[in-house]
Amino acid sequence: MSIKEPKIIRNKQEMRNWSRSMRSQGKTIGFVPTMGYLHQGHLSLITESQKHTQLTVVSIYVNPGQFAVNEDLSTYPSDLLGDIEKLKSLPNGVDVVFNPQNLYHYGEFGVMRRNFKDEKIVSCLEGEVGFGHETWVRVENLEKGMCGMSRPVFFRGVASVVAKLFNIVEPDVAVFGKKDYQQWKIIQRMVRDLDFDVKVIGSELMRDEDGLAMSSRNVHLSPQQRKQALSISRSLFEAKSAAKKGETICSELRRSVIECIEFAGGKIDYVEIVDQESLEAVEEIKNGVVVCIAAWFGKVRLIDNMEIDAS
């Protein structure tokens, strides 16, 4: 059985031309955007995409637009060659890896420059007034809470880069992991509100054997921190179990989760129990909710979530 070598494309127009050529031959295209350093969670997104389309494009691009200057852009892990080997190992392979050098390069007029002048929170992409990138897609309500509070440029960075990628790759289907639940909801809403003709699929969160939600950032955890971080997933399973047994008061469920994580040495960023559609906090479980957590173990910020559907 031959191993499929993905075509590596770095140029925007070349990527678009490939998609258009495939479409003109009647093929359907699935798309999985990633920041690389691929793990089993990413691979499951690709497998999901292949259920829906004939061809698959995976993008690998660490997007500066979604990192604030005080965040971990410079330490985000990468391993392109390792990523390509992992993609080749998939049963159906991957057709294209889109790996642009700089999505914000627009010719002589579009240099990416950093601007600390105003001391306000800026992304790693802020340029001076003039010719730098300045267009952002805002999904104004869904981006407010949870990660939107602690990472103020994150969701506008994600929505904007996904809009760019959709305009370059022109996929029929795009798959996002439900581990980044708020991100998935935001992309769904952006696609609906801006009439992108892309079917957005949320793929189930994947956990390592010990329960830790798979994430590229897990590589930064020391063995001890990893053990402590298991409190996140453990507290989520316990919350779900309690809810199934009849505990519907969210303040109680939140309290248990917070205690569990803090006892293990984690620093809570947020613990929220929110409506699955609107992401608004609820006081009592009536409709489907999702318990969302962000917590620090050392310098590593981890997120996780668990849906609790209406009984």
Add this chain to the structure above:
Amino acid sequence: MSIKEPKIIRNKQEMRNWSRSMRSQGKTIGFVPTMGYLHQGHLSLITESQKHTQLTVVSIYVNPGQFAVNEDLSTYPSDLLGDIEKLKSLPNGVDVVFNPQNLYHYGEFGVMRRNFKDEKIVSCLEGEVGFGHETWVRVENLEKGMCGMSRPVFFRGVASVVAKLFNIVEPDVAVFGKKDYQQWKIIQRMVRDLDFDVKVIGSELMRDEDGLAMSSRNVHLSPQQRKQALSISRSLFEAKSAAKKGETICSELRRSVIECIEFAGGKIDYVEIVDQESLEAVEEIKNGVVVCIAAWFGKVRLIDNMEIDAS
């Protein structure tokens, strides 16, 4: 010679299917978005589009997303049947008129509702948190000055509806009038920054015989107000003439313009002399600038502009 009857399409998917069908036959598509009540200025955009593409789509849609609740959405003029007759009168006609009823209707979850709760400036589109439209495209620097000051929701409304229309119509080329200079620049920048594969063309401003810049809102001027409003174009021609004769100090040029309009009874919203690319105000004419004016005559707000290229 037969008169071409445009196909009227109201449904998003039908519009998209038409474009894809044409493209699969190798045709190119030009697009002119309008709010209807068409005048010679609009028709010149269509003629411009036809120089570049084989087929032309004109959208007619009064977009609530770009009107604040205290603006003139309810009195914006419309005459769809008259518009269609004008389109039929063009030498090459128009292939499609896209005339949706509500671009913000997304099924049961997407009802347009008004929200005055917070008393902040909202568009006529603001819904409650939940399922109403909430995605906006922000071109953050270009939208700041001039009309962005006096009409705080305007440019995000325009950029967002144009993004939607581009995703529905999927044109190769789109034509915008330079009478709305800041709008044109914003759309150019949005297309560049979000990688829309659309060629944006700015078409020269058209004036009536008496010099008044063509605008759908001119219909609201009384005969006397129209005479007074000629001060706008007159002052622009005088400013350009003075600049050609060597006056490069912008405060002087602005002063003359302001005097001329106020003497005629106009209420100035703004007079700015800005760089053609960045739209930032300049103190002295060195590179290409554009003189931009917004002024009220009675209840009618008129805008106009004139480029002064570098000598």
